[in-house]
Amino acid sequence: MKKKASxxxxxxxxxxxxKEFDDGQVQALRGVDFKIADGEFVxxxxxxxxxxxxxxxxxGALDRPSAGTLQYRGQSLLDLPDPAAYRAHEIGFVFxxxxxxxxxxxxxxVEIPMFENxxxxxxxxxxxxxxxxxxxxxxxxNHFPAKLSGGERQRVAIARxxxxxxxxxxxxxxxxxxxxxxxxxxxxxxxxxxxxxxMTLILVTHDxxxxxxxxxxLQMVDGHIVFDGDPEKLxxxxxx
Amino acid sequence: xxFFDVVTRSLGRRRLRTSLxxxxxxxxxxxxxxxxxxxxxxxxxxxxxxxxxxxxxxVANMRGSLTPKPFPASTRxxxxxxxxxxxxxxxxxxxxxxxxxxxMIVSGREWGCFxxxxxxxxxxxxxxxxxxxxxVLGTAAADILKKKVGDTVQIETEELAVVGIVNGGAxxxxxxxxxxxxxxxxxxxxxxQISAIxxxxxxxxxxxxxxxxxxxxxxxxxxxxxxxxxxxxxGYRVINAMSWGTSLLAVxxxxxGVTNTMLMSVFERKQEIAILxxxxxxxxxxxxxxxxxxALLGFFGGIIGxxxxxxxxxxxxxxxxxxxxLEPDLRANLVLEAVAIAVFVGVLSGLYPAWRSSRVAPSLxxxx
Numbered sequence: 001m002k003k004k005a006s007x008x009x010x011x012x013x014x015x016x017x018x019k020e021f022d023d024g025q026v027q028a029l030r031g032v033d034f035k036i037a038d039g040e041f042v043x044x045x046x047x048x049x050x051x052x053x054x055x056x057x058x059x060g061a062l063d064r065p066s067a068g069t070l071q072y073r074g075q076s077l078l079d080l081p082d083p084a085a086y087r088a089h090e091i092g093f094v095f096x097x098x099x100x101x102x103x104x105x106x107x108x109x110v111e112i113p114m115f116e117n118x119x120x121x122x123x124x125x126x127x128x129x130x131x132x133x134x135x136x137x138x139x140x141x142n143h144f145p146a147k148l149s150g151g152e153r154q155r156v157a158i159a160r161x162x163x164x165x166x167x168x169x170x171x172x173x174x175x176x177x178x179x180x181x182x183x184x185x186x187x188x189x190x191x192x193x194x195x196x197x198x199m200t201l202i203l204v205t206h207d208x209x210x211x212x213x214x215x216x217x218l219q220m221v222d223g224h225i226v227f228d229g230d231p232e233k234l235x236x237x238x239x240x
Numbered sequence: 241x242x243f244f245d246v247v248t249r250s251l252g253r254r255r256l257r258t259s260l261x262x263x264x265x266x267x268x269x270x271x272x273x274x275x276x277x278x279x280x281x282x283x284x285x286x287x288x289x290x291x292x293x294x295x296x297x298x299v300a301n302m303r304g305s306l307t308p309k310p311f312p313a314s315t316r317x318x319x320x321x322x323x324x325x326x327x328x329x330x331x332x333x334x335x336x337x338x339x340x341x342x343x344m345i346v347s348g349r350e351w352g353c354f355x356x357x358x359x360x361x362x363x364x365x366x367x368x369x370x371x372x373x374x375x376v377l378g379t380a381a382a383d384i385l386k387k388k389v390g391d392t393v394q395i396e397t398e399e400l401a402v403v404g405i406v407n408g409g410a411x412x413x414x415x416x417x418x419x420x421x422x423x424x425x426x427x428x429x430x431x432x433q434i435s436a437i438x439x440x441x442x443x444x445x446x447x448x449x450x451x452x453x454x455x456x457x458x459x460x461x462x463x464x465x466x467x468x469x470x471x472x473x474x475g476y477r478v479i480n481a482m483s484w485g486t487s488l489l490a491v492x493x494x495x496x497g498v499t500n501t502m503l504m505s506v507f508e509r510k511q512e513i514a515i516l517x518x519x520x521x522x523x524x525x526x527x528x529x530x531x532x533x534x535a536l537l538g539f540f541g542g543i544i545g546x547x548x549x550x551x552x553x554x555x556x557x558x559x560x561x562x563x564x565x566l567e568p569d570l571r572a573n574l575v576l577e578a579v580a581i582a583v584f585v586g587v588l589s590g591l592y593p594a595w596r597s598s599r600v601a602p603s604l605x606x607x608x
Contacts (some may be wrong), residue, residue, distance in 0.1 A: 053606050056606060057603045057606055060518065062517075062518055062601075062602040062603040062605060062606065063601070063602075063603040082522075084517070084520055084521065084522040084523070085520070087517070087518060087519070087520045087602075088519070088520025088521075089520070091520075093518050093519065093605070095515075095605065095606065099511075099515045099605065101512060101515075102253075103249045103250070103252070103253050104241070104246075104249065108241045108245075111241050112246075112516065112519055112521075113519040113520050113521075115243060115246075115521065115525065116520050116521060116522060116525070121241060121242050124241065125241070160519070164520065172606055
């Protein structure tokens, strides 16, 4: 999908996107429209329950919308022949709670996404070590997550998200479990990845200061996008 | 890191639970090894006893029991002249409680026939004639009864002098008390009755055809190639079926144990599975991971079970009821079968948990 000529000028195009739970009693997304270009840094902001995580699930093909369309490079994500391949090769996930597997070392955690990539164990390890070096963890390669600080764990998670050289990084509150200093390092790292590798970075947060690092903000309230534009203007929308 | 490392690491996470599950499978497999090993041992021990005596065909009435039912000694006259029969030996055999031993093999043999030839004296002498009220003991029988040459042994109401200790060249032979046929017939009150005719054939004889001929002439008994008369008996089939039944019941407990463990593991690791899906793992890889985990539990449970089974039969063969009567037969194919059953049990037990793992929604990765 990555190498294919795009039939669309946009990376993502959503129209009338809806997601309902419990037979329609809960409406997480109520007809959302947006377009995201390749290489953009977009912050999705909003209060708890506004639908931002649900939207991230749709973008990562972790869930299917109840109605509407969502396209990636012109292809509907609803009709993906192999959603796992899309997640493996196009998407890198960074989670708030890191979600490192506790019985695997840092380098082994980074190797995990490469199992679907037809790499030999040696190639996987070499690549994982390179990625850990690139996030400044060359001294922590063989440490288990329990022996790492929160910031280090998130950096391992970021290295893991880059394992298959994805086009898009989807980050769900990536600094939510970190102290301010670690949070700054993680944000600097994500920002530099976006800038240096020209990756599309879509970051969910409820922190206005973090959102302001993005080039664009989508503000969500009750399943609607109520603001789409320059994050500096978000202060005029104090719902966050 | 290989996929196998991922599988083994998952099993190592809950060591106590994994160990208890392994033990559950191991007990089932140990039962298979011990009971089937003993059951096979029954056949192989008697077969080797026959071979040691040089018997090619056994004519006996084994229906419904493990010890043959008596039939008239005159039956021998109908088969001794048949082409291909080189020699015959009439035998009366029974399992008896001898002094403090619960069950011993007592074998009365036609005086001077070939069934005495394999008995090699270890000490003492052989009986002087068929009327001498003496007995020779196989080495294991002497050990069990704690008898030596010069002692006496009580068989039913008769007290016989032990004149020799013999090595019969086979486990069953060494566990037997051997005396002359007329003497045992007299002790048992089975005058002119025998329970088997051992037949030796001339080289090149078609044994199956000769058996068929004997069976035609002797409807009250049945001729089988040596060893097959035990395996084909109803008694042995019942024992074998009971052994498998008991073993499989124990294995079923193992199946439930592994299923429970794997199901708990899948429930506990729902979010971890969702994370793996979010990281691009395909559902079939998750299913394979769970199946490999349960198969490995089965495999290692099987190995431990085989070891426990081997230890178990070593203990069982010294049990008073079995001592000297049979040597457990733990041949390689039984061990392989047991491990294969354990792996099958593992895979079978993993099927439902694996299916459940395939139902985990990847969106769970973003929860919590």
